[in-house]
Amino acid sequence: MSKPRKPKGRPISGWLILDKPVDFGSTEAVSKIKWLFNAQKAGHAGTLDPLASGMLPIALGDATKTVPYVMDGRKIYEFAVSWGEERSTDDLEGEVTAASDARPDEQSIRDLLPKYTGTISQIPPQFSAIKIAGERAYDLARDGETVDIPSREVEIFRMTLLGVTADKAHFEVECGKGTYVRALARDFGRDLGCYGHISELRRTFVAPFAEEKMVPLADLVALEEIEDRDERLAALDEFLIDTAEALSSLPHLPVTDDQAHRLKMGNPVILRGRDAPLAEAEAYATVRGKLIAIGEIGQGEFRPKRVFG
Known part of the structure; x- marks a missing residue:
């Protein structure tokens, strides 16, 4: 063997x-x-x-x-939308699929933003990692297929207009998981009657x-x-x-060396004391600042689900 x-x-x-x-x-x-x-x-x-x-x-x-x-986690992007062209990839890489000489004024752009704040329905780009019948949408798109991608709800916490020029507008968006900024640019252009695509995109924050x-x-x-x-x-x-910094959104449970040893073996530990947490679907445990386990708290115990060396 x-x-x-x-x-x-x-x-x-x-x-x-x-x-x-x-x-x-x-x-x-x-x-x-x-x-x-x-x-x-x-x-x-x-x-x-x-x-x-x-x-x-x-x-x-x-x-x-x-x-x-x-x-x-939440994410923040700064991005620019260039007006006048819609592209197959919704960014600079794609071929032009629609064009217009129209350009939106600043007030029209500002008036549009409330529509893109809160829970919105969004259709992901044709060139995206979404799976359609077991295949990635971008693979189908590269083969020349136009696929029907269903819309889905995404969360936009904040949409800010940073600046406007004749052919371009700059934005900052704070959004939830699964939001396609390229799709925002595409939909902005359609709603404003001028078409648009992403020409600059930078992610500045991924929680935490x-x-x-x-x-x-x-x-x-x-x-x-x-x-x-x-x-x-x-x-x-x-x-x-x-x-452990990736888990800052979860409740934190410091444990002793003896408890840490039990957790590493995959065993639960009993939580005692008036301040012991009663129930948490997920929490993380550390010993002397070192991450030991992610687990759940219930019935007076911390039960490990994932153990760290």
């Missing part, structure tokens, strides 16, 4: 909040970070199109277990990570000049954020 293959790379865990450059795909960015950090595992929370820049949270090691909690946590890719790549491997990796590790 063959021995299990030893994983390649270091068993490091944590979040890197990458400032992704334009013309760099999300998958490509994850691969680059995994290689730079010599990490065993890596994944990202929320894809950014190659033409978009900004915050791309990348999870290394055990932090990949917390990706769903970041995927569900603040904008100042972002690290430019160039800063990380520059560390390749450090010849000593251990010194180079230590310098890179300084940019990592603790895994």
Whole structure:
């Protein structure tokens, strides 16, 4: 019987909040970070199109277990809509599918914004990762197929007009999971009777990570000049954020060393005391600041669902 293959790379865990450059795909960015950090595992929370820049949270090691909690968080984008053309991809990459000489005035744009605030119905772009009969919409679109993508509800918490020029308007949007900013640009243009597409897009926030946590890719790549491997990796590790920071929206339960040992074995721990939480669908436990488990609280116990090394 063959021995299990030893994983390649270091068993490091944590979040890197990458400032992704334009013309760099999300998958490509994850691969680059995994290689730079010599990490065993890596994944990202929320894809950014190659033409978009900004915050791309990348999870290394055990932090990949917390990706769903970041995927569900609020996001903030700054974007520009160029008027006069609708495109097949709803951004600069696509072919022009409709055109108009009309241009909206500032007041018309402002009057439109309340329609795009709150819970709205949105049809994702033809070039999107939505699955249609088991296939990605963008694969069908590349094959020349026009697919009927059903509308879905998304949450827009805030839509702000930042500035207007003759052929373009700049916006900032705070939105929930699953919102396509490209679709907003498309629908703005249709409602204003002038057509439109995304010409600039930058993500500045993914809850719970603040904008100042972002690290430019160039800063990380520059560390390749450090010849000593251990010194180079230590310098890179300084940019990592603790895994538990992704769980700041959940209730926190500090535990003792003995309780932590039980949780690592997959066993529940009894919660005692007047201040012990009574019931929580999800919470996370730490020992001396280190993440041990995500689980549920009920009937006087914390029951682990995901355990961290």
